[in-house]
Amino acid sequence: MVKQAEVISLPESAEHHDHNHHQLVFGLEGATEFDIAGHTKPVGSGIGCLLPCATDHAFRGVGDNSIVVLNLAPINPDQLLQPRIDALFNQSRFIHCSSELQVLIAALSREMQKNPDDALLQSACSNAIVCALQRHLDQQLAGYHRVRLPGKINMDVIDNYITLHIERKIRVSELAGLVFLSSSQFFDRFRLQTGMTPQQYILNKRLKGAQDALTLTDDPLIEIAGRFGFTNQSALTRAFTQHLNISPARYRKSPPSAIQP
The missing domain is CATH 2.60.120.280 (Regulatory protein AraC)
Known part of the structure; x- marks a missing residue:
């Protein structure tokens, strides 16, 4: 059947x-x-x-x-x-x-x-x-579909895809395919539109998710790392400290509200 x-x-x-x-x-x-x-x-x-x-x-x-x-x-x-x-x-x-x-x-x-x-x-x-x-x-x-500006990437599509797949590695080619561009075209257009590379943008999303989880939950660091696409707890700690100048453990104890990735 x-x-x-x-x-x-x-x-x-x-x-x-x-x-x-x-x-x-x-x-x-x-x-x-x-x-x-x-x-x-x-x-x-x-x-x-x-x-x-x-x-x-x-x-x-x-x-x-x-x-x-x-x-x-x-x-x-x-x-x-x-x-x-x-x-x-x-x-x-x-x-x-x-x-x-x-x-x-x-x-x-x-x-x-x-x-x-x-x-x-x-x-x-x-x-x-x-x-x-x-x-x-x-x-x-x-004719009711949303009209997009020529040459402008629809960031709603990109953000939704990143949110859905935040727990795993996301390739530039995947994002490019969402908006029907080659990887090189997407990379150049994305950097021009956002001021950062696609991978920097994805990392910021991962770090923001980790920040929210550290603030709103008591979940262990290793679980938060996996949930937001970091290979292990050490990778989360390294990226978090490098970009936010504070370790995840210290951030959880006293999250600085001014820090935004």
């Missing part, structure tokens, strides 16, 4: 198939590639594809990756959901998600991954994604 929703990783060896159900794929982490009718595109964070039933498609992973896959019957007993499914799967296509939709999909995917045997939760999360995506695409077609 085909699962309605699942979070999986794709192998690096290319495969292809079709199936008798609609399929909705979103990238969560890393990179994958999908080929639909001879058009090959990367599917990573913020990018997905809609595959109507009987659509032949090829796919492969690129290194470590994670995607969420929704499998939907062409005929749904829910009369309210059916028109949304019909509208989404009227053709195969690649799609780009807003930052708000990315956050929603990532959150619902985590719930589905944690509770793979909860059929009701799987169905509810899947339906929520379908409805949110259909509304998102309708707004784009109607």
Whole structure:
């Protein structure tokens, strides 16, 4: 029996198939590639594809990756959901998600991954994604999507992605892919726009998160280090002391309110 929703990783060896159900794929982490009718595109964070039933498609992973896959019957007993499914799967296509939709999909995917045997939760999360995506695409077609200044990076997208993945290493190429730039283009444009490199910006986010955790919780330093992407407690202490001129332990005892990374 085909699962309605699942979070999986794709192998690096290319495969292809079709199936008798609609399929909705979103990238969560890393990179994958999908080929639909001879058009090959990367599917990573913020990018997905809609595959109507009987659509032949090829796919492969690129290194470590994670995607969420929704499998939907062409005929749904829910009369309210059916028109949304019909509208989404009227053709195969690649799609780009807003930052708000990315956050929603990532959150619902985590719930589905944690509770793979909860059929009701799987169905509810899947339906929520379908409805949110259909509304998102309708707004784009109607011209309600936010207009961005030419050449300006959408920092909401960048900040949301960093927040979602703060516990692990974040590559410049991942951030560049979110705004459809090459790594070099993104690096130059980001530094011009923010006054710092992407990695400096990410480090500031990690340190700010660690500051808040030290102030608001009693969690041990080793746990805070892992939560905000530091390899160990020593790495947190070293970065914290170097950039804030105070150790995490001393900061916790008397956090200087004036210090902001």
